[in-house]
Amino acid sequence: MKVKMAISYPTVGASGRTGDWRVFRPVINQKLCIHCYNCYVFCPEGTISPELGVDYEYCKGCGICANECPSKAIRMVKEE
């Protein structure tokens, strides 16, 4: 018997295309990247892949990746 309660399982985009919320987008300069993976670890939405690409469909543009990047390889660029 399983009780009913508020449980949520991780799925991609459970709250819709949150990339729409973004005002600034993170742009990674792969030449400056030292592959420390700080951005991958700190991204609260899991939108940075292990290959260090950004999923702009769901990235909200919070800028934590840019803040945590020790080599200043991530710039936050205003959306058009």
Added chain:
Amino acid sequence: MMAECVEEEETSVYVTGCEAAARAVIIAKPSVVAAYPITPQTEIVEKLSLFIGEGRHDCQFIAVESEHSALSACIGAASCGARTFTATSSHGLLYMAEMLYWAAIARLPIVMANANRALASGWNIWADHIDSLSQRDAGWIQFYTSTVQEVYDTILIAFRVAENEGVMLPVMVNLDGFLLTHINQPLRLVDETLYQEEFLDEINVPHALNLDSPHTLGTLISPSDNYRVQHDRKLGMERAKDVIKEAERDFLRLFGREYHPVMEYRSDDAEVLLLGMGTLAKEAEDAVDMMRFRGIKAGLLRLRQIRPFPDDEIIDAISRSPAEKLVIIDRDYSPGSGGILSQEVKTRLYDAGIVKEIVNVIAGVGGQDVSAEDMMEMVELERGEHWWGI
């Protein structure tokens, strides 16, 4: 000739209600105990800290900075599937209030001892049931005990009830402040191995967090689902009625002590029935005996649980007794309404179509001394609400 000295395992001790509670908890082997001291519950925390420190049981003892944190720590641990225990009293319980609801709706089988104590203002550390009764709608199963032995036995029963897969609800075991927490009484100990092997299974929280199936508990829940969760909590509480009785039957079979949701005392042929909870309702047994000695056919119903309310048992006991008069003693009061136990009983009587002369006596609040002789006078009172001493 030299006498041989054989060390026998002690089977009975002389301890306070607090120590009895702590001893029961150690036998149930929780993984996490998180608690904050408050009079008159402090000795429970002290003894648990001591027992765990002595290595009697390997357990994480978290000395938290508040009651809110104590219950929150238990919620976190129980969410991971751990057996947990906490203890509090009065203002500590109310400081937990927010998390009391969380624990019940999240269906976490936490066990707590609450030393019943009055609420300020006008600091009062003595027995009063308003602390726990004010939280009766949180979704916790609530037991009320009347002796040191019953405190111990009920905590042992509580873990099994809480962890039943159909129940999965937190359980509060109430003991009257000072009257039980600080009073020494003889205590018969259970066979720990028998308890662990025959009475209490390994804990299994089916919705616990686990790495194989990652999920979050207690996230945002929309109006289209919230009522389903609340309804399911109700079903768990209803199932608890039978689960409690089954646990009490097994407890009798294994350990020889008998408990029921409603403890009846000489009620079958009674012409007047006393009704109450906790130590007052134990003292009432003396009042019944003395009245019987004087030719008054008195009886007693002592409720051991108010949530889930033992509807069938209370109606059955009242129906079987020829008594036309019920004297309901409330060690609590809902200002602007009345005695809480009295209201609970009257609701069930109305549903069952039973009309009785109900005397509601507000007695023992804030530790007011109430004797068996006082209760003999209470049966003379007329229908309606009476404040003892006023």
